Amino acid sequence: MDTVRMEGKPVAEKLYQAIRSEVMDLKRHGIVPCLAVILVGDNPASVSYVTAKERTCEELGMRSVDLRLAPHVTTEELISKIQELNADASVHGILVQLPLPEHIDSRKVLFAIDAAKDVDGFLPYSAGLLMTGQPGFVPCTPAGVMEMLDYYQIPLQGKHAVVVGRSLTVGKPLALLLLDRHCTLSVCHSRTPDLGTITRQADILVAAVGRPQLIRGDMVKEGAVVIDVGVNRIDDPTKPRGFRLVGDTVHAELLGKVSYLTPVPGGVGPMTIAMLMKNTLTAALKSHSTG
Ligand code: GUN
Numbered sequence: 119m120d121t122v123r124m125e126g127k128p129v130a131e132k133l134y135q136a137i138r139s140e141v142m143d144l145k146r147h148g149i150v151p152c153l154a155v156i157l158v159g160d161n162p163a164s165v166s167y168v169t170a171k172e173r174t175c176e177e178l179g180m181r182s183v184d185l186r187l188a189p190h191v192t193t194e195e196l197i198s199k200i201q202e203l204n205a206d207a208s209v210h211g212i213l214v215q216l217p218l219p220e221h222i223d224s225r226k227v228l229f230a231i232d233a234a235k236d237v238d239g240f241l242p243y244s245a246g247l248l249m250t251g252q253p254g255f256v257p258c259t260p261a262g263v264m265e266m267l268d269y270y271q272i273p274l275q276g277k278h279a280v281v282v283g284r285s286l287t288v289g290k291p292l293a294l295l296l297l298d299r300h301c302t303l304s305v306c307h308s309r310t311p312d313l314g315t316i317t318r319q320a321d322i323l324v325a326a327v328g329r330p331q332l333i334r335g336d337m338v339k340e341g342a343v344v345i346d347v348g349v350n351r352i353d354d355p356t357k358p359r360g361f362r363l364v365g366d367t368v369h370a371e372l373l374g375k376v377s378y379l380t381p382v383p384g385g386v387g388p389m390t391i392a393m394l395m396k397n398t399l400t401a402a403l404k405s406h407s408t409g
Pocket of ligand 1: 213214215216217238258259287390
């Protein structure tokens with residue numbers, strides 16, 4: 119079977135076209151959508167994500183506020199920065215890049231973000247809206263996965279979706295989104311025994327467990343749709359940066375067996391930023407309509 123490469127870029131580009139025109143409309147009303155990004159320390163993966171977020175804001179005509187803080191910043195100092203951003207009406211979205219250093223109480227920091235500016239959708243209020251089927255900020259990666267499934271016209275109703283991973287950022291919200299679209303759902307994780315018995319039943323398999331190449335060719339059903347959310351850095355001295363990126367699945371073993379597969383990089387990755395931009399625009403639109 120030919121495997122379709124499910125690229126994120128065309129899906130993200132389509133969204134960007136719509137976002138650009140809405141940003142122009144808002145600007146006519148004197149509002150420039152603005153995302154504040156807080157990065158603590160200089161973790162290379164985080165620096166590269168944050169830089170990409172800021173660059174995309176600029177490309178879309180949005181504003182970004184870039185706060186780069188030293189690794190020894192305290193929980194209280196970080197919370198005080200967030201409170202300033204909460205009070206600033208020109209800032210519509212606040213994102214704290216995760217993971218934070220160990221000495222910082224991440225829960226307290228995230229709780230400090232105003233729910234109206236929770237463009238990451240990580241706050242309990244946003245999670246509660248999603249759980250109860252009401253509109254709100256949906257975490258960007260799972261929202262992006264749903265956009266991709268729709269763009270590639272993957273039927274969902276009655277299909278068995280298996281999500282491997284139960285994180286707050288991907289697995290749990292994605293499970294709710296797939297349920298909402300009438301999938302039959304299984305959620306597995308790193309402690310699920312005999313994982314392959316369950317993943318082999320999947321019409322739609324989402325690997326979001328953060329274990330490099332955990333899902334092998336013999337763990338998927340012929341013709342399945344496979345969404346690989348994993349972004350793992352593997353040491354590789356032959357590469358210019360000394361590493362290469364691999365997903366949570368072994369692509370060489372899945373190609374030719376599954377019907378669709380998202381590449382790593384270039385699959386889900388571009389969608390996460392696209393949905394963040396969409397959430398920021400939504401926050402700006404709401405602030406406009408509520409004054
Ligand atoms: N670190 C890795 N992915 C994300 C994300 O989507 N949001 C935040 N805030 N941090 C991350």
